[in-house]
Amino acid sequence: MKDINDRSITEAVLASMSETSNARLKAVMTSLVSHLHDFAREIQLSEEEWFAAIEFLTSVGQISDDRRQEFVLLSDTLGLSMLVTSQNNHKPAGCTEPTLLGPFYVAEPPTFHNGADIANGALGTPCFVSGTVSGPNGQRISEALIDVWQSDEDGFYDVQRPAPDGLIVPQARGRLETLADGSFHFKSILAEAYPIPHDGPVGKMLAALGRHPWRPAHLHFWIRAEGFDPLITHIFRAGDKYIDSDAVFGVRSSLIVDWKHHDPGVTPDGSVSQTSFYTVAYDFVLSESDKATESLSASVSAAG
Ligand code: BEZ
Ligand code: FE
Numbered sequence: 001m002k003d004i005n006d007r008s009i010t011e012a013v014l015a016s017m018s019e020t021s022n023a024r025l026k027a028v029m030t031s032l033v034s035h036l037h038d039f040a041r042e043i044q045l046s047e048e049e050w051f052a053a054i055e056f057l058t059s060v061g062q063i064s065d066d067r068r069q070e071f072v073l074l075s076d077t078l079g080l081s082m083l084v085t086s087q088n089n090h091k092p093a094g095c096t097e098p099t100l101l102g103p104f105y106v107a108e109p110p111t112f113h114n115g116a117d118i119a120n121g122a123l124g125t126p127c128f129v130s131g132t133v134s135g136p137n138g139q140r141i142s143e144a145l146i147d148v149w150q151s152d153e154d155g156f157y158d159v160q161r162p163a164p165d166g167l168i169v170p171q172a173r174g175r176l177e178t179l180a181d182g183s184f185h186f187k188s189i190l191a192e193a194y195p196i197p198h199d200g201p202v203g204k205m206l207a208a209l210g211r212h213p214w215r216p217a218h219l220h221f222w223i224r225a226e227g228f229d230p231l232i233t234h235i236f237r238a239g240d241k242y243i244d245s246d247a248v249f250g251v252r253s254s255l256i257v258d259w260k261h262h263d264p265g266v267t268p269d270g271s272v273s274q275t276s277f278y279t280v281a282y283d284f285v286l287s288e289s290d291k292a293t294e295s296l297s298a299s300v301s302a303a304g
Pocket of ligand 2: 102104151215218220
């Protein structure tokens, strides 16, 4: 193909992919190229701007390693992560809304019994967390696995504070199992607002756009139970300064909860606290997984 101009270039690129045998790849690339070309034409992208974009993406790659994923941060701050989470996790009414995973989850965290202190020395005001896990019909779910993780009072997760030898001591994270009545409870620390890592290219982008890097105080949960869809979500602290301007667009009204302040005295675990402390409670509702619905309808039709 010769004499391609700034209009016919799009058709030319699409034609060059016409033999792609993977139908999904073809659909994705066709849409991507079409939108990318329309974008460049619409804003009349200059050569300097195109080169600055290449430099920006290069620096996003260069700062990334197995501890830091700047591309995920870019996706988060552009709202793409939350868009993908939302459009792939439509929940039936009454089920707890999901939100993004974030970069600080650690697979196979330390396990705890209900009532344990998962802070393991993390700095912060004591906080007692409790709640239940149920299915959409109100049935309590026992033996659901609950992974929970949060930052300390300085806004850092344990994985952001490696020891000089590179080892990470798990703090303010852990895995619990719901009891026979679907309930859970543990002690940790008060969730505080913190800025997402902003000392790299994404931070520079936020500053150039007049945006702050802060996330409102939250506590992360990943809940798994057989026959139910896994739920990745957080609960957010009502009244937080950043509740309406989360840097990664993760807040849902249904996930905003009151963290109750208590003066020194008797705590929910019966001990006496010399300092003030907080309590927070949330009841999670999981959606039934397709497999569970299918096997339920199969057994219903077999019975009929
Ligand atoms: C988090 O909540 O841990 C998080 C989410 C997105 C970007 C950075 C941090
Ligand atoms: Fe977080």
